[in-house]
Amino acid sequence: MTASVQPIVWAGDHLRLLDQRVLPHEERWVDCRNAFQVAEAIHGMAVRGAPAIGIAAAYGLVLDALHHRDYDAAELVLAESRPTAVNLRWALARMRGVWRGGADAARLLAEAQLIHAEDLAQNLTMGKLGAALLPRDATVITHCNTGALATGGHGTALGVIRSAYAIGHLAQVYNTETRPWLQGARLTAWELTRENIPAKLIADGAAAHLMATQKIDWVIVGADRIAANGDTANKIGTYSLAVSARRHGVKFMVVAPSGTFDLQIRSGQSIPIEERVPRELTEFRGAPIAPLDMDAWNPVFDVTPADLIDAIVCEKGVIENPTEAKVRALLG
Numbered sequence: 001m002t003a004s005v006q007p008i009v010w011a012g013d014h015l016r017l018l019d020q021r022v023l024p025h026e027e028r029w030v031d032c033r034n035a036f037q038v039a040e041a042i043h044g045m046a047v048r049g050a051p052a053i054g055i056a057a058a059y060g061l062v063l064d065a066l067h068h069r070d071y072d073a074a075e076l077v078l079a080e081s082r083p084t085a086v087n088l089r090w091a092l093a094r095m096r097g098v099w100r101g102g103a104d105a106a107r108l109l110a111e112a113q114l115i116h117a118e119d120l121a122q123n124l125t126m127g128k129l130g131a132a133l134l135p136r137d138a139t140v141i142t143h144c145n146t147g148a149l150a151t152g153g154h155g156t157a158l159g160v161i162r163s164a165y166a167i168g169h170l171a172q173v174y175n176t177e178t179r180p181w182l183q184g185a186r187l188t189a190w191e192l193t194r195e196n197i198p199a200k201l202i203a204d205g206a207a208a209h210l211m212a213t214q215k216i217d218w219v220i221v222g223a224d225r226i227a228a229n230g231d232t233a234n235k236i237g238t239y240s241l242a243v244s245a246r247r248h249g250v251k252f253m254v255v256a257p258s259g260t261f262d263l264q265i266r267s268g269q270s271i272p273i274e275e276r277v278p279r280e281l282t283e284f285r286g287a288p289i290a291p292l293d294m295d296a297w298n299p300v301f302d303v304t305p306a307d308l309i310d311a312i313v314c315e316k317g318v319i320e321n322p323t324e325a326k327v328r329a330l331l332g
């Protein structure tokens with residue numbers, strides 16, 4: 001079972017990206033013909049989501065290889081497009097391994113397409129593993145967008161939700177709006193409503209009240225980088241969801257493929273947190289929300305300590321109550 005939407009499409013000599021800046025009310029595509037244009041699409045969040053930006057970056061290298069452009073320059077501009085999601089660097093490293101072997105554009109394309117296909121397969125595996133942790137007719141909260149739009153298809157946390165719904169283990173989703181970029185209100189809502197999965201949108205600030213007043217079984221989120229000890233960087237607001245979940249006896253699940261783990265860093269303190277421009281907070285689509293002279297601080301990720309996480313689901317298996325020993329045992 002895969003989601004109907006495919007936001008990343010290889011079109012023979014260019015890459016087509018479903019522009020996530022204008023969903024859900026407009027379906028517009030961005031056509032990229034070189035690595036720089038893919039890097040711009042990643043930085044500008046036309047394509048976003050940790051696995052999706054890794055997949056897009058892999059295709060970006062192919063675009064430049066097709067025209068025999070400098071590989072190192074292409075890799076650098078892509079690597080610098082966003083700092084937190086380690087999947088970007090993981091994909092670039094995997095492609096470099098192939099290029100170093102003297103690969104031509106056709107071989108690089110095959111590897112990019114393999115990364116893309118493997119991500120979908122991993123998400124379907126994680127969907128099954130995560131759905132099995134949920135009780136029948138579960139009620140869950142999810143944050144940001146972790147669906148087909150953020151991955152190679154099906155999704156990570158939203159993939160667990162899709163898989164759980166398919167087997168009767170899901171009665172209700174509450175998806176947070178996820179300010180300031182509204183991945184939840186615009187993208188997760190779009191994916192859930194297209195598939196008639198029972199969901200209610202909530203303000204980010206309503207999640208703790210929901211957990212305090214109603215039976216919530218799990219909070220299920222994605223990840224952008226997971227340190228060796230299980231500390232997890234994810235969309236801003238994830239940490240406060242984890243604190244509220246622990247306070248109210250709600251279980252907390254992180255869903256991420258193995259390409260999201262960064263075993264080079266031992267704790268979340270070493271994860272670079274992306275800060276974006278203040279106007280993403282003070283405006284929405286160019287319309288001012290705050291006074292024009294209002295400054296803002298706009299970190300777009302935070303780190304949830306491993307001791308607030310009940311389970312990390314990846315395609316290699318489930319890590320319950322994650323510790324460095326357990327993470328390394330599963331992921332080497």
Ligand SMILES: CSC[C@H]1O[C@H](OP(=O)(O)O)[C@H](O)[C@@H]1O
Pocket residue numbers: 048049050051143144145146147150151155156157183221222223224234235236300
């Ligand atoms: C499937 S992981 C998606 C992950 O990426 C999102 O961040 P962004 O929308 O800024 O790329 C968010 O942290 C999601 O959990």
